[in-house]
Amino acid sequence: MLHSYPKRVHFLLLALTAIVATFPLWGKAVFGGQADFILEKLTLMLILALFAMSLDLLVGIVGLVSLGHALFFGLGAYTLALASPEFSPASLWWMLPLVMAVAAAAALGVGLLVIRTKGIFFIMTTLAFGQMLYYLVSTSPFTGGTDGVFIMFRPSLAVGETSLLNLDDPYVFFYFCLGVLATGYLFLRWLTRSYFGQVLDGIHDNEHRMQALGYATHGYKLIAFVISGVLAAIAGMLAAMQYGFANPAQLGWHTSGEVLMMLILGGMGTVFGPILGAFAYEILLFLYEHLTTHWPILMGLTIIVAVLVLPRGIAGLIVAPPGKAEPSKAPWLRRLVGKGAAASPPEVTKRRVQS
């Protein structure tokens, strides 16, 4: 994504951030006693949004569909769980770099082996590596088998003896996750708009042509794979912090599939789309779980309908597809909002004349 987003995207993101960030103020009034539970859910959504966003770099930007992304998510969780001391909180100052380093090393190792494959082969090889780690972790006594590992103390963020942030407080942890997500978003926006991002776009559109120009495309893809893995691991670490354990389910292919669905639902290749997708998916999940125990059927139908109606996800409603001026809507939607669509082009020309 090289072109800058239309103003409405920034407006929407700021508005959503404001709504979410002020939840502690209005949550009690709206949800009453449920507020704490909702806050926990919101925190989870922020974490999953970061996870989905990290996958977007790979799937949406570079065009490599991975079905093993949970490997890095789970790796982040397990690194935290296994490296935490048993009777005292770990310091985030060294825990975060450790998680990032472990994930980078793993992503480099896996990436070197899978990055030359494409399409279905990339899906299968990433899936294979994800499942390898899944079985390794769920059968090894060192990692607590299928029970996983409990984290007795949430890592702390302190300078000397004074605590900077009391992450044990759910409200503080919520804001902490919001901050990490915002940082991740800004980082990915910067990255995808940089010269490096331009090369990734080129690879996505026509890798062969990039090679003919002289680009060693595998190297760039590998770097993107590592960055994507590191961001996913940070999300995994946050998830482990929130729940207080690392569990094999966090790195199974279900998790990989779920995050892929969030990405598809939100809109690939847009960086902000996955955030919307993660929120939409989790909200739907929450509603469906309350409706019926057979919620996966409803969820599956929703995803099918979403793909048919919104092929470019929720983000496709807001931004134009690359190289086109206006958001192209699904046929039924264009008919539905026909008037609005007809009214918008003159606005664009007016702006052009003014500038």
Next chain:
Amino acid sequence: MKHEAILATRGLTRRFGGLVAVNDVDFDVKPGEIHAILGPNGAGKSTLINLLSGEIPPSAGEVCYRGKPIQGKSVRQTARLGIGRSHQKTNIFPRLNCLQNCELAARIHMGGVFASWRSRHRAREVSRRALEVLETCRLTHRAHTPAADMSYGEQRQLQIAMVLATAPTLMLLDEPMAGMGREETDQVADLLASLTDRYTLVLIEHDMDSVFRLADRITVMVDGCVLESGPTEQIRRSEKVRDVYLGRHDEEVTA
């Protein structure tokens, strides 16, 4: 040095299963010339270009570029050595604008992506080179137009601009005028003619007028073999070529 071939092949052969697409081809390109490859469909012209640029490896034979063997090198490696190539199919990046397309091409040959990232000066140099080639290709007024929004002819010109941006020594152009109208064809022909003082061109083209106007030398291929190779005048007068290619016994040769 002037008379030494910049690119030479000896016994170059490529088989696809039982089909010999390029058969024992000896082919020389001299520095500074426009060398056109002619031949009916299926004569092996594109395969030959693909062999020269490293897109496919030869089954047998040798490709020498500036005296060094390059067969077996990848298309990326030959690109870095200064062999620029354009494809028959329009091959631009539709999401980028004209200038960005050329910058992308120039950047990898000017220290790479990370050099531009570190140094503003370098990034500016890349932009300058991109603007230069747009000027050469008369696309300056389109610099900030998304490539997807340009006319087909302009896209083809942009493709040539991108090859130029890589500052190649040798350009391999596969049908640069394919699918163009008369006027656009003439424009591109003018453009190519203006490049000869700086670049060596190998050209596959079906437009006879342009080929005879532009080329210094022509190689005619039939069924994977070189039928005749020589200066344009010689090919124009050649009975052999006229028989096979220019359509005297059309029904016999077009298979």
